[in-house]
Amino acid sequence: MxxxxxxxxxxxxxxxxxxxxxxxxxxxxxxxxxxxxxxxxxxxxxxxxxxxxxxxxxxxxxxxxxxxxxxxxxxxxxxxxxxxxxxxxxxxxxxxxxxxxxxxxxxxGYLRKIGEGVYSGVCVIDTNKNPEFKVARVATREHGDHSWLxxxxxxxxxxxxxxxxxxxxxxxxxxxxxxxxxxxxxxxxxxxxxxxxxxxxxxLGEAGALPVPVEAKPEPKSIVAPAKPSFVPDATVVADVLNLRGGPGIQFAVKGSIPFGTRIDVQEKDQLTNWLRIVTPFGATGYVHGGFVRLD
Ligand SMILES: [Zn+2]
CATH class of the missing domain: 3.40.80.10 (Peptidoglycan recognition protein-like)
Known part of the structure; x- marks a missing residue:
């Protein structure tokens, strides 16, 4: 289009x-x-x-x-x-x-499961009758824990x-x-x-490929680093919730999310793309976009 x-x-x-x-x-x-x-x-x-x-x-x-x-x-x-x-x-x-x-x-908007593949909210969403409907249950701090179309x-x-x-x-x-x-x-x-x-x-002129559609997303898993990297915080998350990704771009999968105000350790910065390689206070490593982080 x-x-x-x-x-x-x-x-x-x-x-x-x-x-x-x-x-x-x-x-x-x-x-x-x-x-x-x-x-x-x-x-x-x-x-x-x-x-x-x-x-x-x-x-x-x-x-x-x-x-x-x-x-x-x-x-x-x-x-x-x-x-x-x-x-x-x-x-x-x-x-x-x-x-x-x-x-x-x-x-x-938010839905509640009322049967196998059937959800209710402002209207009934029946995934059996409409296979094009994909519903996933997702919980976030801002949204609460609900099913969503x-x-x-x-x-x-x-x-x-x-x-x-x-x-x-x-x-x-x-x-x-x-x-x-x-x-x-x-x-x-x-x-x-x-x-x-x-x-x-x-x-921002930085869009890569679209993220993976919801039905192909793996189950979120807890972030545990095999060996805890050194953590010297030098920046603060200023987004409500910041995605931690497996690589420097939104085409890479989200590994977890970091709440507003979290202190993080920036280990490397790509000056061209403004993607940062970071360590979180819990020892997880990954990449975040520098636009959502305030460096000390
Ligand atoms: Zn609105």
Whole structure:
């Protein structure tokens, strides 16, 4: 799919993408951030959430909705403030509606297993009836311990293309966050199966191949190093949760995650790519991206 942006409107293979104007918008802005969201709705019915986000009573909107089949509908020009972030704060910035583009992905949000292959949440997800549905149980500090519907391949492909097109149109964009980053405790979207770090790498111009899809991921295992390397902390993790990878790039598997504020020992830095080889306080070794670490 070839996406481009002209005059703050989305074009798909040279034709304007479907557009449904939302009244829920404010003044102009210069976006430097993308906030990724889930609609918390039935993935097979995108008309419902587009209808809602274009109704005045909703008092909510986003710039685009990406449906389950990868179709993208735009609701407002990308240089206009939409109402997707709500009361929001991350690092030293607040009120993210004033400088961010909101992308909604059709996804039900957290699910609860109610039978073999059947899950319930805002709707019933039956993997027996819909083999394209892949559900995985994942627990994170921000999301809690739930079952989650993996995004469809078309949806992720559309989202990847859109993040790249937005970066091309608005070079100031350098940050991609989930709604849960800016509204901790209140929001859990995007769900933990969304490749947020890949989207961040896209806007930094550092994206490699997409991460391994959820169903092919190995079970997480505890990180135990055979011989404990020396540990002399010289840096601090400044991401909410930082992925520790097996190699210097997001194409390498995630070995574990390191919480915000953890002191780590940087052993080697690639000046070109800004990937760091590190040791954690528990003796695990691996690679992290330097953008999420503050060196002493
Ligand atoms: Zn959201």
């Amino acid at each position: 070839k996406l481009s942006i002209q005059n703050h409107l989305l074009f798909h293979d040279g034709k304007q993408a479907p557009y449904r104007a939302t009244p829920n918008r404010s003044g102009l802005m210069n976006p430097d951030t993308i906030i990724d969201h889930d609609t918390a709705s039935n993935p097979l019915d995108s008309s419902g959430d587009i209808g809602w986000l274009t109704m005045p009573v909703a008092q909510a909107s986003a710039h685009v909705v990406i449906d389950w089949r990868g179709g993208i509908t735009q609701l407002a020009p990308f240089n206009v403030q939409c109402w997707h972030a709500g009361a929001s704060k991350y690092g030293n910035r607040q009120n993210f509606n004033a400088f961010s583009i909101g992308i909604e992905h059709d996804n039900p 993996a995004y469809s391949e078309q949806q992720i492909a559309a989202s990847v293309a859109l993040h790249a097109a937005l970066k091309a149109a608005y070079p100031a964009i350098n940050t991609v966050l989930g709604h849960y980053h800016i509204c901790p405790g209140r929001k859990t979207d995007t769900n933990p199966l969304f490749p947020l770090s890949h989207m961040q790498a896209i806007v």
